Amino acid sequence: MTSMQQDGEIDLALQALRPRLAGSVIEPHDPLYDEARAVWNGMIDVRPRALVRAGSVGDIDHVLRTARTTGLPLAIRGGGHNIAGHGTVQGGLVLELGQLRSVEVDVAQRLVTVEPGATLADVDRATAQHGLVVPLGVISATGVAGLTLGGGVGWLTRSCGLSLDVLDSAEVITAAGEHLHASEEQNADLFWGLRGGGGNFGVVSSFTFRARHLPTAVLGGNFFYRPAHWKGALAAFDQWTQDVPDEMNSIVTFLVLPPDMGMGDEPWLIIGFAWVAENQQAGLELIGQLRNAAPPDQEEVGPTAWVDWQSAMDSLFPKGSRGYWKNISFSRMDDSAIDVLVGFASEVTWSGTGIDIHHMEGAFARVPEGETAFPNRSSKYWLNIYGFWQDPADDERLSAFARKAHGLMQPFGGHGQYVNFLGVETGQNAVDAARQAYGPETYDRLVALKNRFDPDNLFRINHNIPPTAG
Structure with a gap:
């Protein structure tokens, strides 16, 4: 079959698909095409043969049938926030489920x-x-x-x-x-x-x-530390996490904060915490222990509505941001690991790259290894180096920084990787990504x-x- 014949059959298949759908088919000639093909990561700029915006769950069957009969490569897009850009495909068929939000x-x-x-x-x-x-x-x-x-x-x-x-x-x-x-x-x-x-x-x-x-309100807060205090704050944080109960959730972040926060243009270490229990006094006492061990340069602590807490950092990640992510689990936060962390985190003097350290353990760690396909339940921390820059001229430099930081953490790393924190890979790296992630x-x-x-x-x-x- 010639490519012209194949294109003609695909055109016929898409024409036959349209009346079966509760949703719509969007092709390159449609005015909505460029908006529809865009995904969260602005580094992903591909042109699907067609996108289907599902209007009902029943549309899924029709799209899968069309993908099978035409041989078009198929991408599935849910909420559309995937860093690796898997919600689209060059020359293929995109099933977009974003309107199914019940x-x-x-x-x-x-x-x-x-x-x-x-x-x-x-x-x-x-x-x-x-x-x-x-x-x-x-x-x-x-x-x-x-x-x-x-x-x-x-x-x-x-x-x-x-x-x-x-x-x-x-x-x-x-x-x-x-x-x-x-x-x-x-x-x-x-x-x-x-x-x-x-x-x-x-x-x-x-x-x-x-x-x-x-709980009626979550006790949320952030401790902010300038670079001179980073090593002490990390050591105190590691010690503090030895005994905190499951109700205390925390994430350490290295970041140049947005200008509208009025925190200047230097990088900060931020210990964010969310106490999820009715007894807020117990949470305040735990937070006080960390404050005494590592007094912050600035802080904000108080009860907050869950929906507000969960969306507090949304503005940092607008659609169209460019990004490349790497992640690694680890358990040691000794002097050697802290030196490495502070070393590469100190280089982040620009807005557009962040580093998060999630404290795991608790309920997460009590799920037996192998009970689900998640690759690692034993590591204490999970590190994510993530980009959210805007200028294409920064792509190579900032992607290289993420790879470098990831490499420096390898001596401390545990097994497995978290696939949702994996960025765009090509060639053999893409082939090996899943095998390396799961073990x-x-x-x-x-x-x-x-x-x-x-x-x-x-x-x-x-x-x-x-x-x-x-």
Whole structure:
């Protein structure tokens, strides 16, 4: 078949698709095309053959059928906040689920059912009014689907675990068009793979989470430290984390703060914390212990509404930001590790790169290794070096910084990587990304699932787990 004949068949297939949809097909000649093809990471600039904005869950089946019959490469886009740009594909077909954002809360059962295009903000608004919360990420514009399928590290990781740890069930549409219910009781092997294996096994059309009690107000705050105090603050933080209960969640950040915060143009170390319990006095006492051990240069501490806390840093990550991310887990925060951390963090004198250290442990660590496909439950900390710059001229330099910082932390690193914190990779690096992220035992188990549920690798625009040949 000539390329002209193939193009003609694709045109016919897309024409036949349109009347079957509740949503719409957007092609290069459409006025909405450039807006529709844009993803969060502005470094990803590709031109799909067509995008389908699903208007109902039923549209998913039609798009999968079209992808199978045309052979067009298929990308699935949920909330659209993926750093690696897997929500689009050059010359292929994009299934955009962003209009499917319904959130239903069963207050009596504490179950929250979420459509695949919903964001953290959608879920938080629906649950907080009932005094409930689902552990999600740290930026409210993040899509729930991709976050959960990869893991779900956020402000409640110590209190509640990952997002995938509270996933009760999922409705999945496979490459063959099967509609499967996945839970601990039904299709348990698929349910295991969905919790950490990314979008490799099908399109999840619905997620049901077990919600947790949300205090009337969260005790949130930040301690700010100038560079001269960084080493002492990190040492005190590590000591402080030895005994904090699950209700105390914390993230250390190195960042040049936005100008509107009035903090100048020097980098800061920020210890952010969220005490998620009704007894705020106990949280204040714990925060006081850290303050006494490492007095901050500035601070802000007080009760806050959960939806406000969860969206406090949204403005830092506008759509179209450019970024390359690297991550590594580690457990040592001794003098050697602190010297390395402070060394490369001190270089971040520009706005557009941040470094986060998530304190894990707690509920996260009590999930047995191997119970889900998430690769590592034993490390105390998880480091993410993340970009959010605006100027294309900074791409090479700031991507190189992330790689350098990641390399310097290797002597302290634990096993596995968090796929939601993996940036754009190409060539052999892209091929190796998933294998290196999961480790051999988990990876082999994921490959077995891939062979069963997607042997032709229809779902390959992701941190891909290719099926074995034959």
